[in-house]
Amino acid sequence: MALIGNNTGYVAARAKSRKSSLLDRTRLRQLIQQSPEQLPVSIGDNGYRAEIDLYAGRYTGADLVEAALTHNLQSELASILKLCSGSVRDLVEVYTGRFRYHNAKVVLRAVVNDVEIDKVRHSILPEESEINAPWLKMIEESSTIRDAAEQMRRLPFGKDLLSLSSDAKLVDYENALDRHYFKNSLRVLSSGSPEVRMLRESIQMEIDHRNITNILEGQAFGLSPSEISDALIQGGRIVSERSFTQASSSRSGLMDVLRQSNRFDSETFSQVLQDSDNSRTLDPVITWLRTREHDMMKRMSYLHPISALPVIHYVASKVEEVDDLRLIVRGRMAGLPTEVIEAHVL
Amino acid sequence: MALDIKPTRSELINLKRRIKQTKNGYKLLKMKRDGLFHEFRTLLGEMIEAKRDLTDAYVLAKARIDLANAIEGGLKVRSAAIANSATPEVEVERRNIMGVVVPSVSGTNLKQAFGDRQIGFTGSSPYIDEAAESFGDLIEKIVKASEMEATLKRLLAEIESTKRRVNALEFKVIPELEEAQVFIQLRLEEMEREETFRLKRFKNK
Numbered sequence: 001m002a003l004i005g006n007n008t009g010y011v012a013a014r015a016k017s018r019k020s021s022l023l024d025r026t027r028l029r030q031l032i033q034q035s036p037e038q039l040p041v042s043i044g045d046n047g048y049r050a051e052i053d054l055y056a057g058r059y060t061g062a063d064l065v066e067a068a069l070t071h072n073l074q075s076e077l078a079s080i081l082k083l084c085s086g087s088v089r090d091l092v093e094v095y096t097g098r099f100r101y102h103n104a105k106v107v108l109r110a111v112v113n114d115v116e117i118d119k120v121r122h123s124i125l126p127e128e129s130e131i132n133a134p135w136l137k138m139i140e141e142s143s144t145i146r147d148a149a150e151q152m153r154r155l156p157f158g159k160d161l162l163s164l165s166s167d168a169k170l171v172d173y174e175n176a177l178d179r180h181y182f183k184n185s186l187r188v189l190s191s192g193s194p195e196v197r198m199l200r201e202s203i204q205m206e207i208d209h210r211n212i213t214n215i216l217e218g219q220a221f222g223l224s225p226s227e228i229s230d231a232l233i234q235g236g237r238i239v240s241e242r243s244f245t246q247a248s249s250s251r252s253g254l255m256d257v258l259r260q261s262n263r264f265d266s267e268t269f270s271q272v273l274q275d276s277d278n279s280r281t282l283d284p285v286i287t288w289l290r291t292r293e294h295d296m297m298k299r300m301s302y303l304h305p306i307s308a309l310p311v312i313h314y315v316a317s318k319v320e321e322v323d324d325l326r327l328i329v330r331g332r333m334a335g336l337p338t339e340v341i342e343a344h345v346l
Numbered sequence: 347m348a349l350d351i352k353p354t355r356s357e358l359i360n361l362k363r364r365i366k367q368t369k370n371g372y373k374l375l376k377m378k379r380d381g382l383f384h385e386f387r388t389l390l391g392e393m394i395e396a397k398r399d400l401t402d403a404y405v406l407a408k409a410r411i412d413l414a415n416a417i418e419g420g421l422k423v424r425s426a427a428i429a430n431s432a433t434p435e436v437e438v439e440r441r442n443i444m445g446v447v448v449p450s451v452s453g454t455n456l457k458q459a460f461g462d463r464q465i466g467f468t469g470s471s472p473y474i475d476e477a478a479e480s481f482g483d484l485i486e487k488i489v490k491a492s493e494m495e496a497t498l499k500r501l502l503a504e505i506e507s508t509k510r511r512v513n514a515l516e517f518k519v520i521p522e523l524e525e526a527q528v529f530i531q532l533r534l535e536e537m538e539r540e541e542t543f544r545l546k547r548f549k550n551k
Contacts, residue, residue, distance in 0.1 A: 062415075062420065063420060066419055066420050066421060067421075070419070070421060101469075102422070102425070105425065105429075105465075105466075105469075106425045106428075109425060109428050109429040109464075109465070110428055112429075112431070112464070113428055113429065113430075113431040115428045119428070120428070123421075123424050124421055124424050124425050124428070125421075169464070170429065170464045170465070170466075171463075171464060171465065171466050171467070172466075173466075174465060174466025174468070174469065175466040175467070175468045175469075177466070177469070178466060178468040178469030179468060210468075210469070213472060214467065214468065214470075217467075217470075217472045217475060218467070221460035221461075221475070221479070222460070223460065223461055223467075227461060227467075231466075231467040231468045232468075233468060281410070281472075281476055282472040282476070283413065283472075283473070286472060286473075323417075323419075326416065326419055327416045327417060330412070330415045330416035330419075330420065331412070331416040334412035334415065334416065335412075336409075336412055336413070336416060340413075341416075344416070344417060
């Protein structure tokens, strides 16, 4: 798949321009210092005014800001995808498409547990966003999880959901969705050009990180090695399929697998694991892994300036901005210490 | 003297029997009060420990849910919450501590094992999972602490009422009965003396 083709140059230029208008670290640090009451106003002044006004009648506080940020992100991703055409669109869609998997999970969960549509409409998938309308319709029109899977048959993951047995549970559907995302992404990124290879590597890194997190979490919660191994995703480079059994057997087994890779700083990771054990949470591990992904994404955009990579870097940066703003608002309103918020704002 | 009594021998015998019974009752109530108090003190120590655990569990659960809300977002946290159809249920039964009926609280679905959760593990968020685990612990501790608190309140109420009864017997009922006994004894002695004197006068005539 050629990265340069169609309107790649144009989209890359637009993405770089949009990226320059994102909030920088200094501005985020200023926001951290603001009082919780000031934050919605300040965030509105930073490009989210229209969405905050849209939701102001229904939500207040952190819920208002989060709904506005999510709406803005969905619109922005749809808009950047609209700009793309041809092969670049397929690549960018790998990143923008991941958010629909979450919506699909919400639909399945709501249908399985017979959650009232109004509850979903008001608290999870706000009806003010056009993007949520088809998902809400699916909930209304489905009475069983199979019905919901039928409703999703035209979506990229529809076939995978329908291929599950009739007695499959919600867990199986959710695992199938997560597996499909990574499997499909690796399939789209299978050509041999250097840019696509980089993108593929970044997805593989994400798979590895998810697997490492799942192994550590499974071990912390006392799952058996086979249960952990079943939940791992194929396609990673560091924790490959043949090392699943060893990695999920014990902490030392995982470290042995990680040490075999020259791409992974296992020494620093050991220290991070130590911090994680001391604080009895996986937060230090996840933060460290996220920083790794962020650094890789940054490097990618500088190496191939006229390709889909700057667009994907912009998408990732936009997602990060929304995550950071949400973290600041929710954190400040919940009274989290400033140091904790700063540590998580990348 | 509050008691309306007739100074007769049969009344004296009745009164002596009542005093003996009252003193026995007083001793038993005093033993019950001491027993309840002992039970209360033992439970109080456990309750203080349970409350401390409860506070720690609450602080941890609150910190974790705040972090989960901040990092994953409230929408994702709520979305994970609707995936769980198992509602915690609490059942209250009765048990007896030294005649005091206290509640015995047990619960089902208070905490779900990680493997029994209905959301997929492959794409789950450790922040949300850790928060869910902490809230499971918290609910278990709330149920335990609520049982202990209700037990302590019932015991305390019973101790109070027993203490009032003991005090009433010690400082009111028994002294009044004893006073009445003394009064009858004195009155009977006086009547005896009067009778002797009357007999002597009758003899002299």
